[in-house]
Amino acid sequence: MHELAIVQSLLAIIEEEMAKQENKRLLTVKVKHGRLSAVVPEALEMGFETMTMDTAIAGAKLVLEETPVVLRCRACGREFTPEVPSAAFAPCPACGEELGHTVLSGRELYIEYLELE
Template structure:
């Protein structure tokens, strides 16, 4: 479960940012993650809660926002979001090419917003 190590890293990032701004109480963290990161939202939520307890952080919320997969066709350049759940099968809606696409979004994993006081 790589979500536990991700949660620990998130808390480290948040603590560093809070220290920079003199904040002492964490209220909310929003994380954006791409579809290709293979994040299981429930597992990350559980890891976040466990890591917060271990770090002495109470009542902090984690908001998760998935970034959809978008690609540019390697043949015609069309930008599209694959219709199929199977990301290995991504035919271009314009020319039909199924492979050699450039991933534009879907690999992200970052802290988008922190609320603290």
């Protein structure tokens, strides 16, 4: 379950930012994750809740937003979202090219914002 490692990294970033801002309480953290990032939202939520229990971050709300896969066809350049979210095999709706597309979005994993008090 790599979500626990992700939560550890998120918490390190959050704690560093809280120290910079001299804020004492985290209300909300919003995390964007791409559909190809292999994040299981329920596991991430459970890991966040478990790892923040009995800490200064306990009770903070974790908001997750999944970003779709967007590809650019290597043959014709059209940008599209495949019906089945896979970067390995996705026919271009314009020209039919199946392989070699550039992934424009869908792999991201980052903190979009922190709401501090």
